[in-house]
Amino acid sequence: MSDKKRGFPKFLKIVLLLMLVGGIVVGYLGYQAFLGSSVTKNEPYLYVHTGDSYADVLKQLEEKNIVTNVQFFDYVAKAMDYPSAVKPGKYKLTEGLSNRRLIGNLRGGYQEAVKFRFENIRLKENFAALLGKNFEADSVSFLNILQNNAVAESYGFTEANFFSMFIPNTYEIYWNTSPDKIVARFHDEYNTFWNTERKEKAAALNLTPQEVSVLASIVKGEALHRDEMPKIAGLYLNRLKRGILLQADPTVIFANNDFSIRRVLNKHLTIDNPYNTYRFKGLPPGPIMLPSIAAIDAVLNYAKHDYIYMCAKDDFSGYHNFAVTQAEHLVNARKFQRALDARNIKK
Structure with a gap:
Protein backbone atom coordinates (compact mmCIF):
# COMPACT_ATOMS: atom_id res chain seq x y z
CA MET A 1 0.00 0.00 0.00
CA SER A 2 1.35 3.46 -0.91
CA ASP A 3 2.17 6.21 1.69
CA LYS A 4 -0.59 8.34 0.24
CA LYS A 5 -3.19 5.72 1.02
CA ARG A 6 -1.85 5.24 4.53
CA GLY A 7 -2.59 8.94 5.53
CA PHE A 8 -0.62 10.84 8.24
CA PRO A 9 2.00 8.92 10.14
CA LYS A 10 1.00 8.05 13.68
CA PHE A 11 3.76 10.15 15.26
CA LEU A 12 2.57 13.18 13.29
CA LYS A 13 -0.95 12.70 14.59
CA ILE A 14 0.41 12.61 18.13
CA VAL A 15 2.41 15.80 17.53
CA LEU A 16 -0.63 17.54 16.12
CA LEU A 17 -2.75 16.33 19.03
CA LEU A 18 -0.17 17.57 21.52
CA MET A 19 -0.03 20.90 19.75
CA LEU A 20 -3.81 21.12 19.86
CA VAL A 21 -3.90 20.26 23.56
CA GLY A 22 -1.04 22.65 24.21
CA GLY A 23 -2.85 25.41 22.36
CA ILE A 24 -5.97 24.78 24.39
CA VAL A 25 -3.99 24.83 27.61
CA VAL A 26 -2.15 28.02 26.65
CA GLY A 27 -5.39 29.62 25.56
CA TYR A 28 -7.06 28.60 28.81
CA LEU A 29 -4.15 29.89 30.90
CA GLY A 30 -4.09 33.09 28.88
CA TYR A 31 -7.80 33.54 29.39
CA GLN A 32 -7.44 32.90 33.11
CA ALA A 33 -4.49 35.28 33.38
CA PHE A 34 -6.14 38.14 31.48
CA LEU A 35 -9.89 37.69 31.75
CA GLY A 36 -10.55 35.10 34.46
CA SER A 37 -11.69 35.89 37.98
CA SER A 38 -8.68 37.12 39.95
CA VAL A 39 -9.50 39.51 42.80
CA THR A 40 -10.43 37.83 46.09
CA LYS A 41 -12.78 39.11 48.79
CA ASN A 42 -10.00 39.54 51.36
CA GLU A 43 -9.52 43.31 51.01
CA PRO A 44 -11.96 46.09 50.04
CA TYR A 45 -9.22 48.38 48.74
CA LEU A 46 -5.67 48.34 47.45
CA TYR A 47 -3.63 51.28 48.74
CA VAL A 48 -0.71 52.26 46.54
CA HIS A 49 1.38 54.77 48.43
CA THR A 50 3.23 57.68 46.88
CA GLY A 51 6.67 56.41 45.86
CA ASP A 52 5.66 52.74 45.79
CA SER A 53 7.38 50.66 43.13
CA TYR A 54 5.87 47.82 41.15
CA ALA A 55 7.67 45.43 43.49
CA ASP A 56 5.88 47.06 46.44
CA VAL A 57 2.51 46.58 44.76
CA LEU A 58 3.28 42.96 43.95
CA LYS A 59 4.41 42.31 47.52
CA GLN A 60 1.17 43.76 48.91
CA LEU A 61 -0.94 41.67 46.55
CA GLU A 62 0.84 38.54 47.72
CA GLU A 63 0.97 39.27 51.44
CA LYS A 64 -2.70 40.25 51.63
CA ASN A 65 -3.82 37.53 49.24
CA ILE A 66 -5.59 40.11 47.10
CA VAL A 67 -5.38 38.08 43.85
CA THR A 68 -5.71 34.34 43.42
CA ASN A 69 -2.51 33.94 41.39
CA VAL A 70 0.26 36.51 41.73
CA GLN A 71 2.20 34.95 38.83
CA PHE A 72 -0.74 35.50 36.51
CA PHE A 73 -1.03 39.10 37.70
CA ASP A 74 2.69 39.65 37.16
CA TYR A 75 2.51 38.24 33.63
CA VAL A 76 -0.45 40.43 32.65
CA ALA A 77 1.02 43.51 34.37
CA LYS A 78 4.22 43.22 32.36
CA ALA A 79 2.28 42.59 29.18
CA MET A 80 0.31 45.79 29.86
CA ASP A 81 3.45 47.76 30.81
CA TYR A 82 2.15 48.47 34.32
CA PRO A 83 5.54 48.24 36.12
CA SER A 84 6.56 51.55 34.52
CA ALA A 85 3.20 53.25 35.17
CA VAL A 86 2.51 52.74 38.89
CA LYS A 87 0.23 55.49 40.24
CA PRO A 88 -0.59 56.05 43.93
CA GLY A 89 -4.16 55.92 45.13
CA LYS A 90 -6.97 54.06 46.87
CA TYR A 91 -8.32 51.47 44.45
CA LYS A 92 -11.62 49.68 44.89
CA LEU A 93 -11.34 45.89 44.84
CA THR A 94 -14.34 43.97 43.57
CA GLU A 95 -14.41 40.24 44.11
CA GLY A 96 -14.04 38.38 40.81
CA LEU A 97 -12.46 41.30 38.93
CA SER A 98 -10.04 40.17 36.21
CA ASN A 99 -6.36 41.06 36.14
CA ARG A 100 -6.90 42.99 32.93
CA ARG A 101 -9.55 45.20 34.52
CA LEU A 102 -7.66 45.60 37.78
CA ILE A 103 -4.41 46.54 36.06
CA GLY A 104 -6.26 48.86 33.72
CA ASN A 105 -7.62 50.71 36.78
CA LEU A 106 -4.21 50.80 38.45
CA ARG A 107 -2.38 51.88 35.32
CA GLY A 108 -4.95 54.58 34.56
CA GLY A 109 -5.02 55.83 38.16
CA TYR A 110 -8.77 55.25 38.34
CA GLN A 111 -9.02 55.36 42.11
CA GLU A 112 -12.08 55.84 44.27
CA ALA A 113 -12.42 59.12 46.14
CA VAL A 114 -12.67 59.07 49.92
CA LYS A 115 -16.09 60.17 51.14
CA PHE A 116 -14.88 62.10 54.14
CA ARG A 117 -17.42 63.32 56.66
CA PHE A 118 -16.72 64.94 60.01
CA GLU A 119 -18.64 66.55 62.83
CA ASN A 120 -18.46 66.78 66.62
CA ILE A 121 -14.72 67.41 66.51
CA ARG A 122 -13.44 69.06 69.67
CA LEU A 123 -9.72 69.74 69.11
CA LYS A 124 -7.30 70.24 66.23
CA GLU A 125 -5.53 67.09 67.40
CA ASN A 126 -8.75 65.11 67.01
CA PHE A 127 -9.28 66.49 63.51
CA ALA A 128 -5.69 65.77 62.48
CA ALA A 129 -6.04 62.19 63.74
CA LEU A 130 -9.24 61.71 61.73
CA LEU A 131 -7.60 63.13 58.60
CA GLY A 132 -4.58 60.87 59.08
CA LYS A 133 -6.86 57.86 59.41
CA ASN A 134 -8.66 58.60 56.15
CA PHE A 135 -5.87 59.86 53.91
CA GLU A 136 -2.35 58.84 52.95
CA ALA A 137 -0.54 61.57 54.93
CA ASP A 138 -0.18 60.99 58.66
CA SER A 139 -1.83 62.98 61.43
CA VAL A 140 1.39 64.87 62.23
CA SER A 141 1.48 66.32 58.72
CA PHE A 142 -2.07 67.60 59.09
CA LEU A 143 -1.52 68.94 62.62
CA ASN A 144 1.53 70.87 61.47
CA ILE A 145 -0.70 72.72 58.99
CA LEU A 146 -3.56 73.26 61.45
CA GLN A 147 -1.17 74.80 63.96
CA ASN A 148 0.77 76.87 61.42
CA ASN A 149 0.10 80.58 61.85
CA ALA A 150 1.49 81.44 58.39
CA VAL A 151 -0.91 78.99 56.75
CA ALA A 152 -3.82 80.37 58.77
CA GLU A 153 -2.96 83.94 57.78
CA SER A 154 -2.68 82.96 54.12
CA TYR A 155 -6.38 82.04 54.28
CA GLY A 156 -7.37 85.16 56.22
CA PHE A 157 -7.46 83.62 59.71
CA THR A 158 -5.42 83.62 62.88
CA GLU A 159 -3.97 80.47 64.35
CA ALA A 160 -6.62 80.67 67.09
CA ASN A 161 -9.66 80.90 64.79
CA PHE A 162 -8.25 78.90 61.84
CA PHE A 163 -10.25 75.89 63.02
CA SER A 164 -13.45 77.72 62.09
CA MET A 165 -12.54 77.41 58.39
CA PHE A 166 -13.48 73.73 58.37
CA ILE A 167 -17.18 73.33 57.69
CA PRO A 168 -18.54 69.93 58.82
CA ASN A 169 -19.91 68.25 55.73
CA THR A 170 -19.26 65.32 53.37
CA TYR A 171 -16.30 65.75 51.02
CA GLU A 172 -15.05 63.57 48.17
CA ILE A 173 -11.26 63.77 48.07
CA TYR A 174 -8.69 61.38 46.63
CA TRP A 175 -6.84 59.39 49.28
CA ASN A 176 -3.33 60.42 48.18
CA THR A 177 -4.12 64.15 47.96
CA SER A 178 -1.46 66.15 49.80
CA PRO A 179 -2.43 67.83 53.12
CA ASP A 180 -2.01 71.36 51.75
CA LYS A 181 -4.37 70.59 48.86
CA ILE A 182 -6.89 68.99 51.21
CA VAL A 183 -6.88 72.14 53.34
CA ALA A 184 -7.32 74.20 50.16
CA ARG A 185 -10.35 72.03 49.34
CA PHE A 186 -11.85 72.86 52.75
CA HIS A 187 -11.25 76.53 52.07
CA ASP A 188 -13.20 76.25 48.82
CA GLU A 189 -16.11 74.77 50.76
CA TYR A 190 -15.84 77.56 53.34
CA ASN A 191 -16.14 80.20 50.61
CA THR A 192 -19.13 78.39 49.14
CA PHE A 193 -20.80 78.07 52.53
CA TRP A 194 -20.32 81.72 53.44
CA ASN A 195 -22.46 83.03 50.62
Whole structure:
Protein backbone atom coordinates (compact mmCIF):
# COMPACT_ATOMS: atom_id res chain seq x y z
CA MET A 1 0.00 0.00 0.00
CA SER A 2 1.35 3.46 -0.91
CA ASP A 3 2.17 6.21 1.69
CA LYS A 4 -0.59 8.34 0.24
CA LYS A 5 -3.19 5.72 1.02
CA ARG A 6 -1.85 5.24 4.53
CA GLY A 7 -2.59 8.94 5.53
CA PHE A 8 -0.62 10.84 8.24
CA PRO A 9 2.00 8.92 10.14
CA LYS A 10 1.00 8.05 13.68
CA PHE A 11 3.76 10.15 15.26
CA LEU A 12 2.57 13.18 13.29
CA LYS A 13 -0.95 12.70 14.59
CA ILE A 14 0.41 12.61 18.13
CA VAL A 15 2.41 15.80 17.53
CA LEU A 16 -0.63 17.54 16.12
CA LEU A 17 -2.75 16.33 19.03
CA LEU A 18 -0.17 17.57 21.52
CA MET A 19 -0.03 20.90 19.75
CA LEU A 20 -3.81 21.12 19.86
CA VAL A 21 -3.90 20.26 23.56
CA GLY A 22 -1.04 22.65 24.21
CA GLY A 23 -2.85 25.41 22.36
CA ILE A 24 -5.97 24.78 24.39
CA VAL A 25 -3.99 24.83 27.61
CA VAL A 26 -2.15 28.02 26.65
CA GLY A 27 -5.39 29.62 25.56
CA TYR A 28 -7.06 28.60 28.81
CA LEU A 29 -4.15 29.89 30.90
CA GLY A 30 -4.09 33.09 28.88
CA TYR A 31 -7.80 33.54 29.39
CA GLN A 32 -7.44 32.90 33.11
CA ALA A 33 -4.49 35.28 33.38
CA PHE A 34 -6.14 38.14 31.48
CA LEU A 35 -9.89 37.69 31.75
CA GLY A 36 -10.55 35.10 34.46
CA SER A 37 -11.69 35.89 37.98
CA SER A 38 -8.68 37.12 39.95
CA VAL A 39 -9.50 39.51 42.80
CA THR A 40 -10.43 37.83 46.09
CA LYS A 41 -12.78 39.11 48.79
CA ASN A 42 -10.00 39.54 51.36
CA GLU A 43 -9.52 43.31 51.01
CA PRO A 44 -11.96 46.09 50.04
CA TYR A 45 -9.22 48.38 48.74
CA LEU A 46 -5.67 48.34 47.45
CA TYR A 47 -3.63 51.28 48.74
CA VAL A 48 -0.71 52.26 46.54
CA HIS A 49 1.38 54.77 48.43
CA THR A 50 3.23 57.68 46.88
CA GLY A 51 6.67 56.41 45.86
CA ASP A 52 5.66 52.74 45.79
CA SER A 53 7.38 50.66 43.13
CA TYR A 54 5.87 47.82 41.15
CA ALA A 55 7.67 45.43 43.49
CA ASP A 56 5.88 47.06 46.44
CA VAL A 57 2.51 46.58 44.76
CA LEU A 58 3.28 42.96 43.95
CA LYS A 59 4.41 42.31 47.52
CA GLN A 60 1.17 43.76 48.91
CA LEU A 61 -0.94 41.67 46.55
CA GLU A 62 0.84 38.54 47.72
CA GLU A 63 0.97 39.27 51.44
CA LYS A 64 -2.70 40.25 51.63
CA ASN A 65 -3.82 37.53 49.24
CA ILE A 66 -5.59 40.11 47.10
CA VAL A 67 -5.38 38.08 43.85
CA THR A 68 -5.71 34.34 43.42
CA ASN A 69 -2.51 33.94 41.39
CA VAL A 70 0.26 36.51 41.73
CA GLN A 71 2.20 34.95 38.83
CA PHE A 72 -0.74 35.50 36.51
CA PHE A 73 -1.03 39.10 37.70
CA ASP A 74 2.69 39.65 37.16
CA TYR A 75 2.51 38.24 33.63
CA VAL A 76 -0.45 40.43 32.65
CA ALA A 77 1.02 43.51 34.37
CA LYS A 78 4.22 43.22 32.36
CA ALA A 79 2.28 42.59 29.18
CA MET A 80 0.31 45.79 29.86
CA ASP A 81 3.45 47.76 30.81
CA TYR A 82 2.15 48.47 34.32
CA PRO A 83 5.54 48.24 36.12
CA SER A 84 6.56 51.55 34.52
CA ALA A 85 3.20 53.25 35.17
CA VAL A 86 2.51 52.74 38.89
CA LYS A 87 0.23 55.49 40.24
CA PRO A 88 -0.59 56.05 43.93
CA GLY A 89 -4.16 55.92 45.13
CA LYS A 90 -6.97 54.06 46.87
CA TYR A 91 -8.32 51.47 44.45
CA LYS A 92 -11.62 49.68 44.89
CA LEU A 93 -11.34 45.89 44.84
CA THR A 94 -14.34 43.97 43.57
CA GLU A 95 -14.41 40.24 44.11
CA GLY A 96 -14.04 38.38 40.81
CA LEU A 97 -12.46 41.30 38.93
CA SER A 98 -10.04 40.17 36.21
CA ASN A 99 -6.36 41.06 36.14
CA ARG A 100 -6.90 42.99 32.93
CA ARG A 101 -9.55 45.20 34.52
CA LEU A 102 -7.66 45.60 37.78
CA ILE A 103 -4.41 46.54 36.06
CA GLY A 104 -6.26 48.86 33.72
CA ASN A 105 -7.62 50.71 36.78
CA LEU A 106 -4.21 50.80 38.45
CA ARG A 107 -2.38 51.88 35.32
CA GLY A 108 -4.95 54.58 34.56
CA GLY A 109 -5.02 55.83 38.16
CA TYR A 110 -8.77 55.25 38.34
CA GLN A 111 -9.02 55.36 42.11
CA GLU A 112 -12.08 55.84 44.27
CA ALA A 113 -12.42 59.12 46.14
CA VAL A 114 -12.67 59.07 49.92
CA LYS A 115 -16.09 60.17 51.14
CA PHE A 116 -14.88 62.10 54.14
CA ARG A 117 -17.42 63.32 56.66
CA PHE A 118 -16.72 64.94 60.01
CA GLU A 119 -18.64 66.55 62.83
CA ASN A 120 -18.46 66.78 66.62
CA ILE A 121 -14.72 67.41 66.51
CA ARG A 122 -13.44 69.06 69.67
CA LEU A 123 -9.72 69.74 69.11
CA LYS A 124 -7.30 70.24 66.23
CA GLU A 125 -5.53 67.09 67.40
CA ASN A 126 -8.75 65.11 67.01
CA PHE A 127 -9.28 66.49 63.51
CA ALA A 128 -5.69 65.77 62.48
CA ALA A 129 -6.04 62.19 63.74
CA LEU A 130 -9.24 61.71 61.73
CA LEU A 131 -7.60 63.13 58.60
CA GLY A 132 -4.58 60.87 59.08
CA LYS A 133 -6.86 57.86 59.41
CA ASN A 134 -8.66 58.60 56.15
CA PHE A 135 -5.87 59.86 53.91
CA GLU A 136 -2.35 58.84 52.95
CA ALA A 137 -0.54 61.57 54.93
CA ASP A 138 -0.18 60.99 58.66
CA SER A 139 -1.83 62.98 61.43
CA VAL A 140 1.39 64.87 62.23
CA SER A 141 1.48 66.32 58.72
CA PHE A 142 -2.07 67.60 59.09
CA LEU A 143 -1.52 68.94 62.62
CA ASN A 144 1.53 70.87 61.47
CA ILE A 145 -0.70 72.72 58.99
CA LEU A 146 -3.56 73.26 61.45
CA GLN A 147 -1.17 74.80 63.96
CA ASN A 148 0.77 76.87 61.42
CA ASN A 149 0.10 80.58 61.85
CA ALA A 150 1.49 81.44 58.39
CA VAL A 151 -0.91 78.99 56.75
CA ALA A 152 -3.82 80.37 58.77
CA GLU A 153 -2.96 83.94 57.78
CA SER A 154 -2.68 82.96 54.12
CA TYR A 155 -6.38 82.04 54.28
CA GLY A 156 -7.37 85.16 56.22
CA PHE A 157 -7.46 83.62 59.71
CA THR A 158 -5.42 83.62 62.88
CA GLU A 159 -3.97 80.47 64.35
CA ALA A 160 -6.62 80.67 67.09
CA ASN A 161 -9.66 80.90 64.79
CA PHE A 162 -8.25 78.90 61.84
CA PHE A 163 -10.25 75.89 63.02
CA SER A 164 -13.45 77.72 62.09
CA MET A 165 -12.54 77.41 58.39
CA PHE A 166 -13.48 73.73 58.37
CA ILE A 167 -17.18 73.33 57.69
CA PRO A 168 -18.54 69.93 58.82
CA ASN A 169 -19.91 68.25 55.73
CA THR A 170 -19.26 65.32 53.37
CA TYR A 171 -16.30 65.75 51.02
CA GLU A 172 -15.05 63.57 48.17
CA ILE A 173 -11.26 63.77 48.07
CA TYR A 174 -8.69 61.38 46.63
CA TRP A 175 -6.84 59.39 49.28
CA ASN A 176 -3.33 60.42 48.18
CA THR A 177 -4.12 64.15 47.96
CA SER A 178 -1.46 66.15 49.80
CA PRO A 179 -2.43 67.83 53.12
CA ASP A 180 -2.01 71.36 51.75
CA LYS A 181 -4.37 70.59 48.86
CA ILE A 182 -6.89 68.99 51.21
CA VAL A 183 -6.88 72.14 53.34
CA ALA A 184 -7.32 74.20 50.16
CA ARG A 185 -10.35 72.03 49.34
CA PHE A 186 -11.85 72.86 52.75
CA HIS A 187 -11.25 76.53 52.07
CA ASP A 188 -13.20 76.25 48.82
CA GLU A 189 -16.11 74.77 50.76
CA TYR A 190 -15.84 77.56 53.34
CA ASN A 191 -16.14 80.20 50.61
CA THR A 192 -19.13 78.39 49.14
CA PHE A 193 -20.80 78.07 52.53
CA TRP A 194 -20.32 81.72 53.44
CA ASN A 195 -22.46 83.03 50.62
CA THR A 196 -23.78 86.58 50.35
CA GLU A 197 -26.87 85.85 52.45
CA ARG A 198 -24.91 84.42 55.38
CA LYS A 199 -22.34 87.23 55.22
CA GLU A 200 -25.08 89.84 55.32
CA LYS A 201 -26.69 88.19 58.34
CA ALA A 202 -23.33 88.12 60.11
CA ALA A 203 -22.77 91.80 59.32
CA ALA A 204 -26.19 92.62 60.75
CA LEU A 205 -24.98 91.11 64.02
CA ASN A 206 -21.78 93.18 63.84
CA LEU A 207 -19.85 89.93 63.68
CA THR A 208 -17.38 88.53 61.16
CA PRO A 209 -17.95 85.02 59.81
CA GLN A 210 -15.10 83.84 62.05
CA GLU A 211 -16.76 85.39 65.11
CA VAL A 212 -20.08 83.78 64.17
CA SER A 213 -18.31 80.42 64.09
CA VAL A 214 -16.71 81.05 67.49
CA LEU A 215 -20.11 81.84 69.00
CA ALA A 216 -21.63 78.87 67.18
CA SER A 217 -19.03 76.60 68.78
CA ILE A 218 -20.24 77.75 72.20
CA VAL A 219 -23.86 77.19 71.19
CA LYS A 220 -22.89 73.72 69.97
CA GLY A 221 -21.17 73.06 73.29
CA GLU A 222 -24.26 74.10 75.25
CA ALA A 223 -27.02 72.53 73.16
CA LEU A 224 -27.90 68.87 73.20
CA HIS A 225 -30.93 69.53 71.05
CA ARG A 226 -30.83 71.33 67.71
CA ASP A 227 -34.22 72.96 68.21
CA GLU A 228 -32.88 74.87 71.23
CA MET A 229 -29.83 76.30 69.43
CA PRO A 230 -31.48 79.54 68.15
CA LYS A 231 -32.73 80.33 71.66
CA ILE A 232 -29.27 79.78 73.19
CA ALA A 233 -27.69 81.84 70.41
CA GLY A 234 -30.13 84.67 71.15
CA LEU A 235 -29.15 84.61 74.82
CA TYR A 236 -25.43 84.98 74.10
CA LEU A 237 -26.07 87.69 71.54
CA ASN A 238 -28.05 89.57 74.20
CA ARG A 239 -25.05 89.34 76.51
CA LEU A 240 -22.64 90.51 73.82
CA LYS A 241 -24.81 93.50 72.97
CA ARG A 242 -25.07 94.51 76.63
CA GLY A 243 -21.38 93.98 77.35
CA ILE A 244 -22.11 91.22 79.86
CA LEU A 245 -19.64 88.37 80.38
CA LEU A 246 -20.80 85.33 78.40
CA GLN A 247 -20.15 83.00 81.36
CA ALA A 248 -20.43 79.91 79.18
CA ASP A 249 -19.52 76.70 80.98
CA PRO A 250 -18.20 74.94 77.82
CA THR A 251 -15.55 77.64 77.44
CA VAL A 252 -14.43 77.07 81.03
CA ILE A 253 -14.12 73.35 80.41
CA PHE A 254 -12.09 74.10 77.28
CA ALA A 255 -9.89 76.57 79.16
CA ASN A 256 -9.20 73.97 81.86
CA ASN A 257 -8.51 71.34 79.18
CA ASP A 258 -10.48 68.83 81.22
CA PHE A 259 -13.38 67.41 79.26
CA SER A 260 -14.35 65.04 82.05
CA ILE A 261 -15.84 67.96 84.01
CA ARG A 262 -19.57 67.44 84.50
CA ARG A 263 -20.08 70.08 87.15
CA VAL A 264 -18.33 73.43 86.77
CA LEU A 265 -17.10 74.57 90.20
CA ASN A 266 -15.71 77.84 91.48
CA LYS A 267 -12.17 76.47 91.25
CA HIS A 268 -12.63 76.01 87.51
CA LEU A 269 -13.69 79.64 87.07
CA THR A 270 -10.45 81.12 88.36
CA ILE A 271 -8.20 79.97 85.52
CA ASP A 272 -6.40 82.82 83.77
CA ASN A 273 -7.13 81.84 80.19
CA PRO A 274 -8.67 83.92 77.36
CA TYR A 275 -11.17 81.11 76.77
CA ASN A 276 -12.56 81.54 80.30
CA THR A 277 -15.62 83.67 79.57
CA TYR A 278 -16.29 84.06 83.29
CA ARG A 279 -13.20 86.29 83.47
CA PHE A 280 -12.74 87.70 79.96
CA LYS A 281 -15.41 89.77 78.28
CA GLY A 282 -16.58 89.07 74.73
CA LEU A 283 -15.92 86.11 72.51
CA PRO A 284 -12.90 83.87 73.09
CA PRO A 285 -10.12 84.07 70.46
CA GLY A 286 -11.19 80.92 68.64
CA PRO A 287 -13.79 78.15 68.56
CA ILE A 288 -13.91 75.67 71.42
CA MET A 289 -14.88 72.94 68.94
CA LEU A 290 -15.83 72.69 65.31
CA PRO A 291 -19.30 74.24 65.11
CA SER A 292 -21.91 72.41 63.11
CA ILE A 293 -23.75 74.01 60.20
CA ALA A 294 -26.87 73.91 62.36
CA ALA A 295 -25.11 75.88 65.11
CA ILE A 296 -23.78 78.49 62.68
CA ASP A 297 -27.20 78.96 61.13
CA ALA A 298 -28.72 79.11 64.62
CA VAL A 299 -26.54 82.15 65.36
CA LEU A 300 -27.39 83.78 62.04
CA ASN A 301 -31.08 83.07 62.57
CA TYR A 302 -31.18 83.47 66.35
CA ALA A 303 -34.38 83.60 68.39
CA LYS A 304 -35.19 87.12 69.55
CA HIS A 305 -36.01 87.36 73.27
CA ASP A 306 -34.85 89.12 76.45
CA TYR A 307 -33.22 86.17 78.21
CA ILE A 308 -29.70 86.60 79.56
CA TYR A 309 -29.57 83.61 81.92
CA MET A 310 -29.99 79.89 81.39
CA CYS A 311 -29.48 76.75 83.41
CA ALA A 312 -29.85 73.09 82.54
CA LYS A 313 -33.19 71.62 83.53
CA ASP A 314 -33.20 69.40 86.60
CA ASP A 315 -34.84 66.56 84.67
CA PHE A 316 -31.56 66.06 82.74
CA SER A 317 -33.46 66.21 79.47
CA GLY A 318 -30.70 68.28 77.91
CA TYR A 319 -32.95 71.33 77.66
CA HIS A 320 -32.56 74.56 79.62
CA ASN A 321 -34.59 76.91 81.77
CA PHE A 322 -34.18 80.52 80.62
CA ALA A 323 -34.52 83.63 82.73
CA VAL A 324 -34.55 87.40 82.36
CA THR A 325 -33.60 88.27 85.92
CA GLN A 326 -30.90 86.95 88.21
CA ALA A 327 -33.52 86.08 90.85
CA GLU A 328 -35.32 83.79 88.39
CA HIS A 329 -32.02 82.28 87.37
CA LEU A 330 -30.99 81.51 90.97
CA VAL A 331 -34.21 79.55 91.47
CA ASN A 332 -33.47 77.48 88.36
CA ALA A 333 -29.82 77.04 89.35
CA ARG A 334 -30.68 75.75 92.84
CA LYS A 335 -33.04 73.17 91.33
CA PHE A 336 -30.30 71.90 89.07
CA GLN A 337 -27.70 71.87 91.85
CA ARG A 338 -30.02 69.79 94.03
CA ALA A 339 -30.51 67.39 91.12
CA LEU A 340 -26.73 67.06 90.74
CA ASP A 341 -26.36 66.40 94.46
CA ALA A 342 -29.10 63.76 94.32
CA ARG A 343 -27.15 61.96 91.60
CA ASN A 344 -23.91 62.40 93.50
CA ILE A 345 -22.35 64.37 90.65
CA LYS A 346 -19.67 66.35 92.47
CA LYS A 347 -17.26 67.25 89.68
